[in-house]
Structures are given as C-alpha cells and as structure tokens.
Amino acid sequence: MKILIIGGGGMIGRKLAGRLAADGKLGEREISELTLFDVVSPDAPGDSAFPVKLRTGDLSNVDEAKALVAEQPDVIFHLAAIVSGEAEEDFAKGYRINLDGTRHLLDAVCAINEYVPRVVFTSSIAVFGAPFPDAITDDFHTTPLTSYGTQKAIGELLLSDFTRRGMMDGIGIRLPTICVRPGSPNKAASGFFSNIIREPLAGAEAVLPVSDDVQHWHASPRSAVGFLLHAATIDGTIVGNRRNLTMPGIAVTVGEQIEALRTVAGDNVASRIRRVPDEKIMHMVSGWPRNFRADRATGLGFQADASFEQIIRAHVNDELGGNIG
C-alpha cells in the first residue's frame, strides 16, 4: 500500500514515518511506498524496506493538492497545520492553510473517480471552548475560542460530509495536547505544558506562565502515533457517521505535572521551573478544555497513556536516551 503523510516534516509526522519504516507495514498490509510532504523539506526516516519520496510545497495551492493525490495513496495522513498561536497572530494564513488547504485536499480526492482512500485528519481539543462541564463528553458541542480551533472544527465537518457521500473514508482524531513535545518550542500557545518538563530534564530553566491549578488534557507523542496507526486501520463501518473522535488522554493539573517530574527526576530538576504569570496566556488557557470522557474512542480501541509519570518516562527514554540532565 502507498501512504502519504501531509505534514511529514513536523514532529508527529517524523515519528509516524519512523514507526512506519520500522514496522514495514500498516495493519496487515505491506507498505510499498511512503511520501512525506511538508512546506519545508522533510527528513527521510531511517532504514525502511520501501522507497520514501520527499516533497515540498504549499497545500494552499490547489494544484499542489491535486499533484499529491494523483498517485492515489491508499492512506493519507493529513497532519499539516498552522499551529494555534500562529493562526491567532496571522488570521489570513491560518485560514489559507488550515481551511483552504484541507478543502483543496478533500476536493482533490473527491475529483478522482472510484478513489476512496482512508484519510486520517488530526483535529484538536481546541475545537472546544469554555464554559465546560467537569468532563467533556462525546456529544458536547464544538464552540472554539481560537481561529485554529475553528479551522479544525470546519475540517471535521468537511471530513464527515465527504465521507458520508462516499468520496473518501475519513477518520478525524482530536488530539490531546502533545506532551512532552520534543525539540525547540513552536508557536503553539500550549507550548509551556511541554517546556516545563522538557527544559528542566535537559538541565535548562523553563518559564511557567499560568498557575499550578490549571488542568489540561495530555497525550505523549508515542500515544499520538498509536492513535494515528489505529485511525488508519480501524473499520469505518464500526465508526459510523460520526467520524470525528476525541482521543483519550491524561487530565492533570500543572501542579500534578510538576509533582510527576519531581518523582521521576528529583527536586533539583523540578526546581528549574520559574513562575512568571502571563495574563495573555492565562486568558487563552482559561478557555481551553481541562478534562474529557473519551468513551467512544476508548470503546473503539484507542489507548491513552497510563499516567503522566509514564509520559515523562517515555520522553526520557525516547528523546534523552534514558539520561536526565
């Protein structure tokens, strides 16, 4: 089978590509070819039994989407997005990439007769906006309070409708905030949830802009890759018409994150977090989801991390070779 990863140069895209290269197959089917597409040149994963093509381009260009699907990949992972902070700063760019780009992709798929690929779309818990119940259930409405969340919610609606009409076979997964996010900070406004774990573990100081009692919903990069693989192989008829699923995660407060860090890495590491309240970030975060009941996804076999401590230990193993700075 042929696989296309749009956003193959991003953090999750690279990890997904690496996993596919290591596995050699997706579900029961051998992978014959993998294409990684991104706005900047993506890296090829390490050794793989199948050829890997690297492509660069702009998804908001309608011809780009057509070219990408022309070879009719069996599975398309659509991970590309302008992240929340940047989509809020640059209104036009967010809509151009996150909405128009997604629509171009779906239209391009739809334009090919008798081509019904599985399309896995990474949505986000940013489709939800406060006020919330204690735990957000699967039938709670999507009233985003960011342009990013709006664009993701629209992508979900398009995915469902194109799927219902038999033009593709889509599964949308609402990712929790990915934590611990490796590498350098991006423009996601939620970056501090990772920074306060990653930087102290690497021997550096991290800034915490919100109070310790802020609760949020997390999944490790490892879980996120697991969600993507499961979404790519799940039987769509079991999912039914409601194609967008809130992924399971771990609800923890910032205080609980820090305590987990202390348990895993000790007081010295935990003391590298500096509290610098930021009104603007606190205001944004106050509109974000805190906790979910992801019953549908859990029932469909999507698996969350066991605890926030496990999330930290996975980061130490996967990114730091087991070493704490």
Place this chain on the structure above:
Amino acid sequence: MKILIIGGGGMIGRKLAGRLAADGKLGEREISELTLFDVVSPDAPGDSAFPVKLRTGDLSNVDEAKALVAEQPDVIFHLAAIVSGEAEEDFAKGYRINLDGTRHLLDAVCAINEYVPRVVFTSSIAVFGAPFPDAITDDFHTTPLTSYGTQKAIGELLLSDFTRRGMMDGIGIRLPTICVRPGSPNKAASGFFSNIIREPLAGAEAVLPVSDDVQHWHASPRSAVGFLLHAATIDGTIVGNRRNLTMPGIAVTVGEQIEALRTVAGDNVASRIRRVPDEKIMHMVSGWPRNFRADRATGLGFQADASFEQIIRAHVNDELGGNIG
C-alpha cells in the same frame, strides 16, 4: 440605518422586507435604505418610507460580496442558501453558494477597516444529525447528515470566529423548519411538512411521504421574521461568545399536524392528504431532529408560536385572507 438582505427574493426575505417597510425602523432606529439582493430579481416590498434598492447577482463571485458591503450596511441579513434537497443533489453548487458565498461575505466585511456590522445568519436545525436525545439541548454537538447541514454548521463556526475577533458582530439563528411555507414547493426535502397543510387548505391534494408518527420542529414564517428582527437588535455582549442559537419552535408529529388541520379546517380538508410512503424521504427524515430545548434563545427573548393550530391560523390569515378552500 442601512439594511441589506442577502436572499431578499426568497420567502423569508420577502416577508422580512415587508415587515421592515411596514415598521419603517429596526428596533429604535429609523431605516434610511434597504437593499434586497438575490440570484433572481427580488420584488420590492409595498409602500416604504425609505428607498429600496434591488440587486441581482451570484454570491459565489467574490467581487459580488465586496460590492454588496461597500456601502457598509449597518445590518446584514444573510438568508441566501441552496436548500437541503438541492445541496444534496448538486454537491459542488451547495458548497459554492452555501460555504464559499458565506465566506466571501464575511471576508468582504472583514476587509473594511472599522466596519463591524451586525450580521444575522440563518442557520438551520439541519446542523444536527441522528442519533438524538429526546430533546436536543443547547450544548449538543453538530454532526449533520446532509451537505446543507454541513455548510450551515461551517457558516456558524466562521460567524463565531469572525465575531470573536471583532471583525463583525454576528448572530446565527438555527431556524426550525418553516411551516406553513406559502407558495409553490421548493427543493427543500422538508417541503412535505408544509405541503400537507397548505395544499388541502387551498382545495388541493397533498402527498405525505412519511408515517404519521414522525415528529419534527416547526416555526411559522411570522415567527421566523420575529426571530430575525430580534437577532438584528439583541445586545451581542449578552449573547457572549456562543453566537449560534437554536430558535424555539413547536414539536409536533405529522399526525398532530393533521389533527390540528382537522380542528382548524374540518374533516373534508384533512381528507385531502394522500399517504404515499417514499423510502428515500423516510430515510432522510429519520436523521432529522425531532424536538429541542431551546433554553438559551428563549432566555434571550426569542419567541416561538403558541401551538401548531396557531401556526395554521396564521397561515390562513396571512396567506389566504382568512379563507379556507
């Protein structure tokens, strides 16, 4: 104040224009000018104290939207849409008018500096898709099962986001199915709910394609105009960030509709309904909402009809000059 009605040639647009002409003002403010825009030439309402401009064009043309808002109307009613049946038949046309057209309008408003008009958008209960609870609450998710419903749900999301960012001041109202819809049937798949009342009252036979126990959510054209006027004048700060409101209505079964017709017009009229089950329509209708708890809108002062009998009597008065055929 200047008012623009996009979709001013449609049934609701005409009734709204007539009401504005009769009132001479909207809320407390005198109307200085009314523009009616539609794809076919709209009719001017009767006597009005203000000038009425009639315009024809295609909202999916980006320049059309720019031209429409260039004169900076204070209130824009965006009622134009390809209806449910047609949007399902012609996928591309539905997206072009209902999604692209709406987006062009919002983008055109956003492009004018320091111009923040009230935009009243008619959404629909078609944004909801089965399965449903007994009554759909204000925080129930939007999982439409038609392309029309999808396009309306996307319009709602855009309206909220553009409003949140201060680019306009939008209110989206999810209209119940309008009943009794006067005039000749359009391509709305829900047309039979009106046909079975309107045609018998006019002395003609009507076909009922579903069973008597189908329950649905209705509002009279008179109520719909009331919703629009209230949405145009309500204080947006009280509405808050959740700008899309399910309008109150009357939940009745088809059997109850027929009994109300019998009460108002007698056995002879009610006997003009012929039952011709249609599997395709029954399947569509099975995915439609039946009943709501429109608490937010009711709390914000939107008023439903008192009963289905009252809906029929309003039709007899407003459309038939009090005469039953």
